[in-house]
Amino acid sequence: MKDWSIEGMEKSDEYILGDKANIAVIGGGPTGSFFSIFALKMAKMVGKELNITIFEPKDFTKDGPGGCNKCGGIISELLVQTLAVEGINLPDAVVRRGINSYKLHTSQGDTSIATPYFEKTIATVYRGGGPKGMIEQGKESFDKFLLGLAVKEGAVHKPLRIDKIEYKNKKPVLFSQKHEVVEADLVVGAFGVKGGTAKIFEGxxxxxxxxxxxxxxxxxxxxGDDIVGRYFGNSIHLFFIPDKNVKFAAMIPKGSYVTLCILGKDINPGTVNDFLGASVVKRVVPDVELDRIECRCLPKMNIGAPVKPFTDRIVMCGDAGSTRLFKDGLSAAYLTGKTAAKTAVFQGVSEQHFRKHYYPVYKSIVIDNAYGKRLYSIIDISRKSNIFTKGMLEVIRKEQQDSHSRKVLSLILWDMFTGNERYKNIFPKIFDVRMNCNLWKEVAKTLVY
Ligand SMILES: Cc1cc2nc3c(=O)[nH]c(=O)nc-3n(C[C@H](O)[C@H](O)[C@H](O)COP(=O)(O)OP(=O)(O)OC[C@H]3O[C@@H](n4cnc5c(N)ncnc54)[C@H](O)[C@@H]3O)c2cc1C
Incomplete structure (x- = not known):
């Protein structure tokens, strides 16, 4: 990828946001809300007033796909803690369950990985009102909560879909259903990958x-509460099944529901039923009557960041830009939203400003994902080998039973799937000598017996 950070000098005053500058945020998901919250807080710090309008047509109180931004809804420990430090504490009404362990299910057996940290801080949430038909009093969606915070901070939410952008007087002008809605000093693309809005910017x-x-x-x-409590408890259940199209699947308990997420190749409307019929799944999950699946969707997931995420007065953040591979997209929403806000408020909104102050963070996510890809290919190889899977399970079991063990393999898997750690920091751990000795010893035992 081209290193934009070394090109060009910053432009002058024309691109520095003045008092009452207009910022249009396209998308009121987590990225749009994080950007707005931080831009408004930072502007107050320097005595500036910003007019931020968030364009978001979805009603996040609605049940079913119409009110939802379609995701597993796992908020990593790191993000829960980072938000708390920022003064954003997830209320009980938003959190559906606290998670303290992962259960790993494979064709060769099962094992648990408990949180290596003392606090139970992984949270599960719904992005909208909840599954179709679910009415739960006193609960709130994550996206609604964040959008509410942005509005409290001073942003205006307009329930409009932006469908066209034109330039007038060198500034982007936004349209919705043929009506001009704002001439912006800055446009923040926080529209994700699920709605086709990227085409407007490509144009x-x-x-x-x-x-x-x-x-x-x-x-x-x-x-139902009883089965979720008995079978799932406060654990996320991860499945590595020997199906070439299913990379991995997670079952995430939330109240009386379980959210099933499947990642892989050639995912289609039949994938969920096929997965629930797999022998590994039938072994650990009670028979699911398929009519109990009240909500299904096949959302798109970002796996490759665009090379050029900004120009003068336009910046792309969150899923519309770069996000973490296969996990923790909400942390990337926070990181890119906040960095774009910092750049816009304290530096400026020209292409050069974004190149120098936003792009290094954007690129660090892209580089980290390159390590992630390598780690997932190793997991893929081991998932397909019964001998290796058995050896890996045995090492994890021993690590979990021994309170003095360094738990290297457990930690690698915990950090891979919780989003707690950057892939780059996990990568060197796969060369840990003692862990590899233990692993190969267990693999050898499997071969002998
Ligand atoms: C199957 C799956 C499971 C996932 N599980 C997790 C998980 O457990 N934990 C995690 O951290 N991440 C997870 N992610 C990733 C996470 O969902 C995304 O990284 C996150 O939603 C990105 O937030 P965003 O605000 O950038 O985009 P989005 O959440 O997609 O929000 C974009 C918003 O923009 C609005 N919009 C779009 N076009 C327009 C327009 N033209 N005008 C106005 N508004 C518009 C949309 O209505 C939407 O509300 C998962 C993703 C997938 C696909």
């Missing part, structure tokens, strides 16, 4: 291209 010709995506599957299964 502006500054080099932005829609991120590369894969299709995932999500299903919400109504199992």
């Amino acid at each position: 502006l010709g500054f080099g932005y291209k829609e991120p590369r995506t894969v299709t995932a599957a999500i299903a919400e299964i109504n199992m």
Whole structure:
């Protein structure tokens, strides 16, 4: 990828946001809300007033796909803690369950990985009102909560879909259903990958291209409090099944429902039923009556960041830009939203400002994902080998039973799937000598017995 950070000098005053500058945020998901919250807080710090309008047509109180931004809804420990430090504490009404362990299910057996940290801080949430038909009093969606915070901070929410952008007087002008809605000093693209909005920006010709995506599957299964408590507890259940199209799947308990997310290749409307019929799944999950699946979708997932995410007065953040591979997209929404806000408020909104102050963070996510890809290929190879899977399970079991063990393999898997750690920091751990000795010893035992 080209290193934009070394090109050009910063432009002058024309691109510094003045008092009452107009910022248009396209998308009121987590990225749009994080950007707005931080831009408004930072502007107050320097005595500036900003007019931020968030364009978001979805009603996040609605049940079913119409009110939802379609995701597993796992908020990593790191993000829960980072937000708390920022003064954003997730209220009980938003959190559906606290998670303290992962259970790993494979064709060769199962094992648990408990949180290596003392606090139970992974949270599960719904992005909208909840699965179709679910009415739960006193609960709130994550996206509604964040959008509410942005509005409290001073942003204006307009329930409009932006469908066209033109330049007038060198500034972007936004349209919705043929009506001009704002001439902006800055446009923040926080529209994700699920709605086709990228085409509008591709059409502006500054080099932005829609991120590369894969299709995932999500299903919400109504199992009832009792079964969720008994079978799932406070654990996320991860499945590595020997199906070449399923990279991995997670079942995430939330109240009386379980959210099933499947990532892989050739995901289609039949993938969820096929997965629930797999022998590994039938062994650990009670028989699911398929009519208990009240909500299904096949959302797109960003797996490749666009090379050029900004130009003068336009910046792309969150899923519309770069996000973390296969996990923790909400942390990337926070990181890119906040960095774009910092750049806009304290530096400026020209292409050069974004190149120098926003792009290094954007690129660090892209580089980290390159390590992630390598780690997932190792997991893929081991998933397909019964001998290796058995050895890996045995090492994890021993690590979990021994309170003095360094738990290297457990930690690698915990950090891979919780989003707690950057892939780059996990990568060196796969060369840990003692862990590798233990692993190969267990693999050898499997071969002998
Ligand atoms: C199957 C799956 C499971 C996932 N699980 C997790 C997980 O457990 N934890 C995690 O951290 N991440 C997870 N992610 C990633 C996470 O969902 C995304 O990274 C996150 O939603 C990105 O937030 P965003 O605000 O950038 O985009 P989005 O959440 O997609 O929000 C974009 C918003 O923009 C609005 N919009 C779009 N076009 C327009 C327009 N033209 N005008 C106005 N508004 C518009 C949309 O209505 C939407 O509300 C998962 C993703 C997938 C696909």
